[in-house]
Amino acid sequence: MEASQNTLTPEELPTALLEGQHKEIYARFSLTLKEAISEEDLTATAEGFIEGIESLALSTTLFHNGTEQRTWLSNTGNKGMMAIFDPEGVILGIQVLELASSPETDAKLTKVEYALPFEGDWLVYWGGTNVFENYHYEYESQRYAYDFIQAKDNYSYTGDPLKNESYYAFGKKIFAPADGTVVSVVNEIADNEPVGVMNPKQPAGNVVVIDHGGEYSYLAHLKQGSAAVKAGDQVKQGDFIGLTGNSGNSSEPHLHFQVSDGADLFAAKAINILWEGKLKPVQGETVTPIAP
Structure with missing residues (x-):
């Protein structure tokens, strides 16, 4: 189900990313985050990140002083995403990585x-x-x-x-x-x-x-x-x-x-x-x- 442009929730973020809903995700960025990351940058990074993965499962959730930080791990185990949200679900920060392991x-x-x-x-x-x-x-x-x-x-x-x-x-x-x-x-x-x-x-x-x-x-x-x-x-x-x-x-x-x-x-x-x-x-x- 495609997320609405203005109501994308933290729960919906990984599916939206995997389905290429970059415009909807970007609409939930804070103004400060938009100044740091363009929609084009988001699209390019996201498309590279999802190559070879089928799903992202919630790993951890941390509530701290008015923010909610979530991390997700890929089904392949070698990639992860982290996002920080304000109480209204606005995305304050987001990062995707290939995860080193030991x-x-x-x-x-x-x-x-x-x-x-x-x-x-x-x-x-x-x-x-x-x-x-x-x-x-x-x-x-x-x-x-x-x-x-x-x-x-x-x-x-x-x-x-x-x-x-x-x-x-x-x-x-x-x-x-x-x-x-x-x-x-x-x-x-x-x-x-x-x-x-x-x-x-x-x-x-x-x-x-x-x-x-x-x-x-x-x-x-x-x-x-x-x-x-x-x-x-x-x-x-x-x-x-x-x-x-x-x-x-x-x-x-x-x-x-x-x-x-x-x-x-x-x-x-x-x-x-x-x-x-x-x-x-x-x-x-x-x-x-x-x-x-």
Whole structure:
């Protein structure tokens, strides 16, 4: 069924793309997106993208601060589409890609089983095994990293969005995900404020790194001065580590968590995480720790 020019919905976008309804899709672009992409560019890109594929299946949906982000994967598994919509279904951003994959490392899980390192419900902002679900995926050092935020009614803050204290995740307790030895702690980096101003020179911000017997967990972007451990400390799963912050290369208060094969974030390789309870969190899902 052909979508109406002015009522194309997020659900209808993949079919419209496959059926060549470029004019209808373009009509749903925001003015800003139209300034960046012409209808001719859309048509040329779309026609090349759909070659060899028959369908696009919804993979993830993420609601965040007034936007809805959806990702779809092709039936061939090697192509994907991402689009961001406003509440009226206007397309704010769109991207199609051939997706690189690393099946060998995807299948190699950590030897240690890790617990979610927080309390309560958290939203997976980035997490998964392709770049649309997890922008870290293209970087070997962070391929299986997660970014977690907290949200209520699809918003991660209430009040002034420029203040860290407005964000539900800011200042929440973070815990050791497994038994181990603390190998390094950074604790003195200021939290970014106003929110949205980032610190790329100190990308991890305040971070605690724990050795779990040759596997190293990273709990990053912690609140300045909140670290409750020091290098050399022995920790048990569930021990208090620090508070969620907005330090480093962080666009809003959140926890960056990953496990790697070494203690240097950028020299080591990330390992796909074996989560407690066999969880497999992906973008847009809400996760809650298993009660002890």
